[in-house]
Amino acid sequence: MPHPVIFDRVLLRARRARADALGPATFLVDRVADDLEARLGAVLRPFELAADLGTPTDAVRRRLAPRVSRIVAVDARASHLAGEPLPVVADEEALPFRDASLDLAVSALALQFVNDLPGTLIQIRRALKPDGLFLAAMIGGDSLAELREAFAQAESETEGGASPRVAPFADLRDLGGLLQRAGFALPVTDVDRTTVRYASPLALMHDLRRMGATNALHERRRLPLRRGTLRRLVEIYDERFADADGRIGATFEIVWLSGWAPHESQQQPLKPGSARTRLADALHTREIPAGEKAKR
DSSP states (O other): OOOOOOBOHHHHHHHHHHHHHHOOOOHHHHHHHHHHHHHHHTOOSOEEEEEEESOSSSHHHHHHTTTEEEEEEEESOGGGGTTOSSEEEOOTTSOOOOTTOEEEEEEESOGGGOSOHHHHHHHHHHHEEEEEEEEEEEEOTTTTHHHHHHHHHHHHHHHSSOOOOSOOOOOHHHHHHHHHHTTOEEEEEEEEEEEEEESSHHHHHHHHHHTTOSOOBTTOOOSOOOHHHHHHHHHHHHHHHBOTTSOEEEEEEEEEEEEEOOOTTSOOOOOTTOOSSOHHHHTTSOOOOTTOOOOO
16 A cells, blocks of 8 residues: 655755755754763763665764764765765665665654655664664654744635645654554654754745745645734734743754664563562562452
């Protein structure tokens, strides 16, 4: 069964190329790269071969260079890989790696735009050697909640209905389940939220353009945004989300995913019935058989 097409991947690459030409806004990916370096610092083992999957800048690769012998840069835009020592022109939805060929796979703010995330996670897990590590950060489902609300209200008032404007990013609990389904051992997900303050909603939208993160939904409205709708959006955003100094806030939720390719050396869950100590004994209480009511 074919997976649903949510994002226009060709348009996404064009938007990222435009961002590079404008002068990219990199503060968010730089923050994620710093955090990824710190998280990987807690892993006390070397990595021979790593792949950086679709990260829009070289921030992750620069920070990992002291820890990793060889880093493969994976991107669908050949021009974006100029100067990389190990460039691989490939889409994150169709990775070209052999099974069990990577020690480490990382990605920063890229995988939220793949159409078949379960399939991509399965490909990553297969590409990792046994006991290989996957560590990635994605934009989470609560990101830009203020912009979503303002857009929906403005379009409802001025155009009689709302159209898809902000991507439906994945939820934290869903991502944990996807890691398990993909076959990762010891899967972990957590979230980091940050609020960025702007002089106006237009300044926020300008930054999103310089991130290459403007609307690339396949079902987006093809008509330009009306001036009246934009004007009303700014009014609503200012009314609901402006601080006392007149600046507005924009929430970015970063969801972290990690998991290991299975290996016999990893900690394993105990088999049902193998416990040697009863829970009632550990809690210093009396075990109540099924069907028996506790005495008052």
